[in-house]
Amino acid sequence: MPDFTDKLQPSKPDGPTILAKERAQSNISAEELAQHLLSHDGFLERQARILPILEKEPLFNKKQQANLSRPDLFKLALARAKLLRRLVDRHGWNIDDYKMAETLIDDVSPYFLHMHMFVTTVREQASDAQKAHWMPLIESFKIIGAYAQTELGHGSNVQGLELEARWDQRTHEFILHSPTLTASKWWNGSLGRTANHAIVVAQLLLPRPGTETSASPQYVSHGPHPFIVQVRHMESHQPLDGIVIGDIGPKFGYSTIDNAYMLFDQFRVPHSALLSRYSQVDPETGAYSQPKMGKVVYGTMTYVRSLIVHQSRLALARAVTVAVRYTSIRRQFKDRDNAKGPEIHVLDYPTVQIRILPLLATTYALHYVGLAMQKTYKSARMEIERGDFSSLAYMHSMSSGLKSHCTNIVADGIETCRRALGGHGYGGASGFTRLGPDYLSRVTVEGDNWMITQQVASYLIKRMTDAAANIHTPAVDAIDASYKEFLTAHQNGQVIEPYDVFNSDYAIVKSFQRRASALLYDVYVERVINKKPWTSLMIQLNKVSQAQSLVIMVEVFYEALKSEKAISEAAKASLWDLYRLFSFYTMESSSYDFFNSGAVSQRQLSELPTKVKQFMTQIRPHAVNLVDAWMIPDYLLDSALGRYDGKVYEDLFNRAHHENPLNQITFNPNYWENEIVKGGGDEWSSILAKL
Amino acid sequence: MPDFTDKLQPSKPDGPTILAKERAQSNISAEELAQHLLSHDGFLERQARILPILEKEPLFNKKQQANLSRPDLFKLALARAKLLRRLVDRHGWNIDDYKMAETLIDDVSPYFLHMHMFVTTVREQASDAQKAHWMPLIESFKIIGAYAQTELGHGSNVQGLELEARWDQRTHEFILHSPTLTASKWWNGSLGRTANHAIVVAQLLLPRPGTETSASPQYVSHGPHPFIVQVRHMESHQPLDGIVIGDIGPKFGYSTIDNAYMLFDQFRVPHSALLSRYSQVDPETGAYSQPKMGKVVYGTMTYVRSLIVHQSRLALARAVTVAVRYTSIRRQFKDRDNAKGPEIHVLDYPTVQIRILPLLATTYALHYVGLAMQKTYKSARMEIERGDFSSLAYMHSMSSGLKSHCTNIVADGIETCRRALGGHGYGGASGFTRLGPDYLSRVTVEGDNWMITQQVASYLIKRMTDAAANIHTPAVDAIDASYKEFLTAHQNGQVIEPYDVFNSDYAIVKSFQRRASALLYDVYVERVINKKPWTSLMIQLNKVSQAQSLVIMVEVFYEALKSEKAISEAAKASLWDLYRLFSFYTMESSSYDFFNSGAVSQRQLSELPTKVKQFMTQIRPHAVNLVDAWMIPDYLLDSALGRYDGKVYEDLFNRAHHENPLNQITFNPNYWENEIVKGGGDEWSSILAKL
Incomplete structure (x- = not known):
């Protein structure tokens, strides 16, 4: 309905004018940087190819989804999932194409677990005969599967799962049974309403040898094992007799996926249900064979954690893109020292810069560490497939530490960006109402962020213990070398010179190392020398892990820039500024540790706020181009505030008045x-x- | 439908057993503490009286609200608002009773602005004649009003509002007109779909004397002024001609209130529309009279900020109550040093304690500072009504600083508690899906938390400047005394002894003061002596304000405990532990500042983590009773995890399986x-x- 608002324009200068100026004032090419960051693995080509296909489909239109009820949202999500699967057929998409589409649509699909954990688990843990049976059914979507491990009472502690799979020697079946309410499966995605099959993880209970055929055999638990189980009728889609399943209800985010509860009442499955690539039960005797490579399961978890690390950069980049573009355009208040001047663009306030620009630098830090994580994973994986497990412990530690550290940064960083948008950050057109709550799941999935840092600290304490025990033998690797250097200096009571972090980019890396080593040394003394209880040290263990992850991030960032030859001087100079901003900002928040460990002098630490301000000033003119380089399409941003063209107020008004x-x-x-x-x-x- | 899950119980020991044990193991009486905290102003009596009335009403049942679409949620909210207003009539409730009911229902009501800002503004800014006309209409709900100040392009900077109210000398009317899209009113609660009247804040444009009656008079802006305007037809409820109004759409939280956009197209209102208690336009001449007490408007804003400070404690207490109860019950992993023992209650992990127990201490810190803020506001208000404005600047500074500081703590603290719940914290039954997103609005409303700290710093710099200029005259108040002490020591180059914070509770207060004074002194030198641009100092200004708010919090907490005589020794001892935990935890996060300012020795600062752990250990056995003392009813918590009776898993399952x-x-x-x-x-x- 036309009205007088149709002809109104925002006050001048408008967003498009401002962004054009921002883009022109910087000598950095967003296009060049985008190639540098994202041409790898065909990402940019893929995004450019898939996006227009999705944008043409009315079902993928995001305009009204925030106005739907949970049941309607779920219907929409299932319809979208079906359409997306049809597009795979229609366009002959491979799995990377599919994942790109999934990312752009930004719904967590009801098929998510089928396409990811279900198929992966069958591929990795089923025997060849099981694979031959199940893979065609999975790939054709004749069956839809989920992955049911977590229970109401147990998540992190997988060994504590209560669901039982008891072997019945007489019938050669396993009996799945939930002895308590807390044994209910819980949180299992795609299972609540969608899947008809599931990988079900249960305590494998086998009769104690000799009691198999007695009237009341004695059972021994062999720990959690995966079973593949049909859970719903293929026709009626109702749960099978002896199974109760449902969706757990509304959540903080992730509305479009059906996280499940599921319980079993003496439910029988055949011998073939146990995925038996590694663990086997002899159908005749009920005897158990140990997995030959117990650590392979570790490998899958490490894969998912390393993937989360790699993905974190784009989640944060999405928030930072909106924040930089909008705060470039938004104006509020005149300069207190120049009351006659124009209103100031809020990104020119240091109090806005300090919230956004270090996070802009963080997107780049996350990028390089994500690539390094992927590389480490791939090479370790190849070694493991050759039967060499020597790099597994390091890879597991690195992926656990970075998963915790990076998802913390990103979850908090998204919210920091949202608040930096002021009032409009609270509105539905901010682009944060789905991004924020959805991303918050990352801090608990695949290992709670606080819990898993113990695994990192445990590894590092072992390394420090080894270094101390073999202090006079040559170092076996860089970590060993740095610990031996630290221990030697410490033993000799050497006066340690602080690193001159303002005049050497490499000194920055060394300062992060020394701070981490000092924290680790303290906890090593407490645990290994003073025999303190593990639990009492947990806060320090977490701190050690976070400090170590920062060492990796700073080191990888430094090495990446040091060895990068292909990009222009202008881009390179800004990347170094981002490196310094990230490092100094991070250092400032832990100044006392850097001081206390002798890593940086009090004089330089007290100067840090000034340095941070200096690098923010240097980056400020390039901020828009530096976020443009992430090439996040408006369709994914779904934000009036973050639009590429800068039509912030027009879009805010349009969404309110017309949609x-x-x-x-x-x-x-x-x-x-x-x-x-x-x-x-x-x-x-x-x-x-x-x- | 009955099924086999009906007879299942959670694994033992169950929640009720555990909470009973927790409550019995502490010598603190929750009931005694509740009286100490909340008997003031009849809070406990009121809650006990109102709650059963609400629980009886099916319309106030919260079970399904997370499953409704935004339009259905809004219909529900309006129905609830009507019912609540009828209950006022039925039970003869006063305004405090009404507000209690509003809090317990936990919907932001579509009548919210009518009941709060609309009526307050008329009461405070209308002339007696205007009040005589409008107040009966407002109190009887014959009209429903809202408050329209913020615009699409301007929020914090009220002076920059674009909506015009131009005086037409010929017709003796004001012409309201939105010259641009950014002039659209925006965010105005209760106005999008509900209100038929509004206070509309617009730039008052009056003809330059001598040009009033010319064909094209020249206009001069006198800044933003409030007008009372009918905006919708009383019968059809459609916007009047020349007005466009609507709801701005879905938001991060606050789904149940209709935040508005509104534009005017040459819309005429009579002379009587200008609220004229303080500012007047002569209807005959168009001449403007200055408000006699310009600062009174300040007073209203200060009132709202001080109210937000006071309310912050219960918002955080709600989150901490859920977190303490659930993590007492939840068990996960055995002790690494005792593999044969039972699983550990997660609140016994230091990594869980460090997230929850300092926040438990914070609820108490917020309580005492909230009371102090209310007291300061009331006494200043009385002085102002006597025409004495001397305490206004301090009160404005205190309320701005604390609003910023306390809402930051609470917004972040709610999320910290949610994450400490692990996976179940992400579920809809956590009790956080409404609390978290709703509370996030507090960090931007009534002055963005970063922006308003400038007002605090500005006041403090003035105080430091005065102290420096009059260093040899006697101190006028405590702030002046502490600044003069600091300046004298600094001038004399005295070696300052750090405070012994581990052996004196008062030394803790002094250490926070010295750290704040040192930060303030640095920024005073930059601004007043070195004449640095205000904008360039903003990050430091914010830091000064936050440090000053902490001084107030620690000081008020200390004074409250020092002077409290009525409570038992056991309760008193735990309150002192909470004081120390709050102080040391807060100090640790800024260790470097405390070191750098000479407030605390390096030896004590390095001991802080141990001290924090020690006080957490002392508070741990009392944690459940210390949250019980906040007396937050299950109806308000709306959390399976935080139930008073501890039936966590039963309720989680019931909500999923039956609701x-x-x-x-x-x-x-x-x-x-x-x-x-x-x-x-x-x-x-x-x-x-x-x-």
Whole structure:
């Protein structure tokens, strides 16, 4: 309906004018940087190819999804999942194409677990015969699978799972049974309403040899094992007798996926249900064979953690892109020292810069560490496949530490960006209402971020113990060398000179190393020398792990820039500034540790805020181009504030005035009348019926 | 439908058993503490009286609200608002009773602005004649009002508002007009769909004297002024001609309130629309009279900020209550040094304690500072009403600083508690899905938390400047005394002894003061002596403000305990431990500042983590009773995890299995079939129609 607002324009200068100026004022080419960051693995080509296909499909339009109820959102998500799967057929997409589409649509699909954990588990843990049976059914989507491990009472502690799989020697079946309410499976994605099959992880209970055929055999638990189980009728899609399944209900985010609860009541599955690539039960004797390579399961978890590390950069880049573009455009207040001047663009306030620009630098730090993580994973994986497990412990430690550290940074960073947007950051057009709550899941999935840092610290303490025990033998690797250097200096009571971090980029790396080594040394003394209880040290263990992850991030960032030859001088100079900003900003938040460990002098530490401000000033003119380089399409941003073209206010207004369904309803505000919607009559009872 | 899950119990020991033990093991009486904290102003009596009335009303049942669409949520909210208003009539509730009910229902009501800002503004800024006309209409709800100040382009900077109110001398009317899109009112609560009247803040444009009656008078802006305006037809509830209004759409939280956009096209209002208690326009001459007490408007803002400070404690207490109860019950992993023992209650892990127990201490710190803020506000208000404005600047500074500091702590603290719950913290039954996103609004409303700290710093720099200029005259108050002490020591180059914070509770207060004074002194030198641009100092200004707010919090906490005589020794001892935990935990996060300012020795600073652990260990046995003392009813918590009775897993399962509407729907997961719901036929088009 046309009205007088149609001809109104935002006050001048408008967003497009401002962003054009921002882009022109920098000598950095966003296009060049994008190639540097994302041409790897065909990412840019793939995004450019898939995006227009999705944008053409009305079902993938995101305009109204925030106005739907959970049940309607789920119906939409399932319809989208089906369409997406059809597009795979229609365009002959490979798995990377599919994942790109999934990322751009930004729904966690009801098929998610089928496409990821279910198929991966069968591929890695099923015997050849099992694979021959199941893989064609999975790939054709004749069956839809999920992965049911976590229970109501146990998540992190997998050994504590309560669901039982008891071997019945007489019938040669396993009996799945939930002895308590807390044994209920819980959180298992794609299983609540969608899947008809699942990998079900249960305690394998086998009769103690000699008691197999007695009337009341004695059972021994062999720990959690994976079973592949049909859980719903293929026709009616109802749970099979002896199984209760459902969706656990609304959550903080992730509305479009059906996280499940599932319980079993003496439910029998055949011998072939146990995935038996590594663990086997002899169907005749009930005898158990040990997995030949117990650590392979570790490998899968490491893979998912390393993937989360790699993905973290784009989640943060999405938030930072919105924040940089919008705060470049937004103006508020005149300069207190120049009341006659124009209003200031809020990104020119140091109090806005300090929230956004270090995070902009962090997106780049995350990028290089994500690549390094992938590289380490791939080479370790190849070694493992050759039967060499020597690099597994390091890879496991690195992926656990970085998963914890990077997802913490990103979860907090997204919220920091959102708040930096002021009031409009709270609105639905910010682009944060799905990104923020969805990403928060990352800090607990695949190992709670606090819990898994113990695994890192445990590895590092072992390394420090080894270094101390063999202090006079040559170092076996860089970590060993740095620990021996630290220990030797410490033993000799050497006066340690602080590193001159303002005049050497490499000294920055060394300062992070020394700080981490000092924290590790303290906890090593407590645990190994003073025999303190592990639990009592947990806060320090977490700190050691976070400090170590920072060492890796700073070191990898430094090495990447040091060895990079292909990019222009202008881009390179800004990348070094980002490196310094990231390092100094991070250092400042732990100044006392850097001081206390002798890594940096009090003089330089007290100068850090000034240095941080200096590098923010140097990066500021390039900020828009530095976020443009991430090439995040408007379709994914779904943000009026972060649009590439800068039409912030036009889009905010359009979404409110033309796209908000609440404005189609006229209400009756008089409290003495039962009518809620004008002309709707007495709706009291229909409202009550929904409660 | 009965099934085999009906008879299942959680694994032993169950929640009720554990909480009973927790409550018995502490010698602190939750009841005694509750009286100490909340008997003030009849809070406990009021809560006990109102709660059962609300719980009886099916419309106030919260079970299904997370499953509703935004339009349905809004209909529900309006129905609830009507019912609540009827309960006021039925039970003869006063305004405090009403606000208690509003808090417990936990919907931000569509009548919110009518009941708060609208009526307050009329009461404070209307002339007696205006009040005589409007107040009866407001109090009887014959009209529903809102408050429209913020615009699409301007929030914090009120002086920059674009909406014009131009005086037409010929017709004796004001012409409201939005010259641009960014002049659109935006965010104005209760106005999007509910209100038919509003306070509209617009730039008052008056003809330059002598040009009033010319064909093209020259206009001069007198800044933003409030007008009371009818915006919708009383019968049809449609916007009046020349006005466009609507709801801005879905947001991060606050779904149940209709935040508005509103624009005017040469819309005429009578002379009487200008609220004229302080500012007047002569209807005959168009001449402007200055407000006699310009700062009174300040007073209203200060009132709202001080209220937010006071309310912050219960928002955090809600989160901490859930976190303490659930982590007492939850068990995960055995002790690494005792593999044969039982699983450990997660609140016994230091890594869980460090996230929750300092926040438990913070709820108490916030309580005392909230009371102090209310007291300062009331006494200053009385002085102002006597025409004495001398305490206004201090009160404004205190309320701005604390609003920023306390809402930051609480917004972050709620999320910290949520994450400490692990996976279940992400579920809808956590009690955080409404609390978290709703509370996030507090960091931007009533002055963005970063922006308003400038007002604090500005005041403090002035105080430091005064102290420096009059260093030899006697101190006028405690702040002046502490600044003069600092300056004298600094001038004399005295070697300053650090405070012995481990052996004196008062030394803790002094150490926070010295650290704040040192930060302030540095910025005073930069600004006043070195004449640095204000903008360039903003990060430091923010830091000064936050440090000053901490001084107030620590000082007030100390004074409250020092002077408290009425409570038992056991309770008192734990309150002192909470004071120390809050102080040391806070100090540790800024160790470098405390070191650098000479406030605390390096030896004590390096001991802080140990001290924090020690006080956490002392508080741990009392944790459940210390949260019980906040007396937050289950109805408000709305959390399976935080229930008073500890039936965590029973309630989680009940909500999923019996209350989740998604489980009433059976889906068709086959991607080649258009059917989404089993038996539903081809729903593709009905789904598309909702997009």
